[in-house]
Amino acid sequence: xxxxxxxxxxxxxxxxxxxxxxxxxxxxxxxxxxxxxxxxxxxxxxxxxxxxxxxxxxxxxxxxxxxxxxxxxxxxxxxxxxxxxxxxxxxxxxxxxxxxxxxxxxxxxxxxxxxxxxxxxxxxxxxxxxxxxxxxxxxxxxxxxxxxxxxxxxxxxxxxxxxxxxxxxxxxxxxxxxxxxxxxxxxxxxxxxxxxxxxxxxxxxxxxxxxxxxxxxxxxxxxxxxxxxxxxxxxxxxxxxxxxxxxxxxxxxxxxxxxxxxxxxxxxxxxxxxxxxxxxxxxxxxxxxxxxxxxxxxxxxxxxxxxxxxxxxxxxxxxxxxxxxxxxxxxxxxxxxxxxxxxxxxxxxxxxxxxxxxxxxxxxxxxxxxxxxxxxxxxxxxxxxxxxxxxxxxx
Numbered sequence: 001x002x003x004x005x006x007x008x009x010x011x012x013x014x015x016x017x018x019x020x021x022x023x024x025x026x027x028x029x030x031x032x033x034x035x036x037x038x039x040x041x042x043x044x045x046x047x048x049x050x051x052x053x054x055x056x057x058x059x060x061x062x063x064x065x066x067x068x069x070x071x072x073x074x075x076x077x078x079x080x081x082x083x084x085x086x087x088x089x090x091x092x093x094x095x096x097x098x099x100x101x102x103x104x105x106x107x108x109x110x111x112x113x114x115x116x117x118x119x120x121x122x123x124x125x126x127x128x129x130x131x132x133x134x135x136x137x138x139x140x141x142x143x144x145x146x147x148x149x150x151x152x153x154x155x156x157x158x159x160x161x162x163x164x165x166x167x168x169x170x171x172x173x174x175x176x177x178x179x180x181x182x183x184x185x186x187x188x189x190x191x192x193x194x195x196x197x198x199x200x201x202x203x204x205x206x207x208x209x210x211x212x213x214x215x216x217x218x219x220x221x222x223x224x225x226x227x228x229x230x231x232x233x234x235x236x237x238x239x240x241x242x243x244x245x246x247x248x249x250x251x252x253x254x255x256x257x258x259x260x261x262x263x264x265x266x267x268x269x270x271x272x273x274x275x276x277x278x279x280x281x282x283x284x285x286x287x288x289x290x291x292x293x294x295x296x297x298x299x300x301x302x303x304x305x306x307x308x309x310x311x312x313x314x315x316x317x318x319x320x321x322x323x324x325x326x327x328x329x330x331x332x333x334x335x336x337x338x339x340x341x342x343x344x345x346x347x348x349x350x351x352x353x354x355x356x357x358x359x360x361x362x363x364x365x366x367x368x369x370x371x372x373x374x375x376x377x378x379x380x381x382x383x384x385x386x387x388x389x390x391x392x393x394x395x
Contacts, residue, residue, distance in 0.1 A: 109150025155193030
């Protein structure tokens with residue numbers, strides 16, 4: 001059956017490499033584990049690493065993990081006010097942008113006789129969460145007024161390359177740095193944390209560096225996929241094969257590429273206009289949208305193109321493939337962030353965990369430091385990935 005392959009040693013190598021590289025710049029790393037926050041083997045791997053803390057996106061995940069892991073938990077999505085009690089009880093720090101919510105967190109901390117740290121998010125252009133820059137200093141003063149209730153102002157943060165794909169630049173990075181300096185000059189405080197989120201920040205760090213005030217980066221995709229979100233780039237020396245998706249051919253036939261009969265929308269209400277390309281060799285694979293996002297998978301087979309998918313099947317065209325496929329053969333795909341996310345959240349998809357495996361690129365029997373191992377190469381360079389095999393929607 002279709003399944004997700006998970007190579008834990010390669011993920012461990014990615015984590016260590018990113019940590020070592022960032023530490024060379026005086027920056028700590030928050031490992032954002034939200035794609036797989038309910039998958040214990042990877043959560044345990046993060047917990048055993050040198051990450052500063054684990055970034056999770058759901059309070060229910062924090063509730064499940066609290067007490068079971070050793071690292072601090074950071075809630076990487078702004079919390080709902082009605083969940084303040086659980087946020088304080090199960091998370092050490094949370095991202096925030098609303099004063100009413102922070103007040104609720106302070107009340108919860110006071111009632112629980114504990115302390116909770118708040119990272120104030122700043123809007124830098126991506127239009128995700130964050131207060132406007134001119135409102136930051138007044139809001140910091142209001143947060144600090146709640147310290148007696150158990151709220152600790154930890155610092156400021158920003159997100160890049162998320163809802164609108166806005167990249168770091170000198171202006172928006174300088175904005176965060178300037179606010180940190182204004183706090184020191186105007187309020188007499190130096191934020192403990194200046195945190196930037198998004199794997200695109202690593203690219204900026206490599207090409208331009210970051211101001212000394214920035215001391216934390218929140219990333220997830222490079223640790224799991226070795227890639228940069230929103231771009232066809234991979235990190236050297238990270239592994240981009242720590243995860244892959246494998247499916248089985250359950251039908252293999254030559255069929256017309258154009259459907260016969262009157263048409264309506266497909267199973268999801270989408271009206272497609274297929275191209276008539278004559279008779280094509282089509283394979284049905286044993287997965288659909290309940291398992292992953294088929295449209296965002298990247299084929300590793302030259303000549304293969306994805307035609308369409310429904311709940312349980314994905315149909316591919318293998319006419320141009322130079323391999324004599326048969327029913328029962330397996331086909332592998334590389335994952336994008338979206339397809340990976342849906343793999344982990346699918347309760348129906350089998351996850352195969354590899355605890356130890358040697359590859360041509362890395363010797364894991366020697367702990368990652370033998371011939372061919374890449375874990376010791378700490379220079380992180382972005383390289384354009386080889387163009388993926390096109391995932392076609394043509395019939």
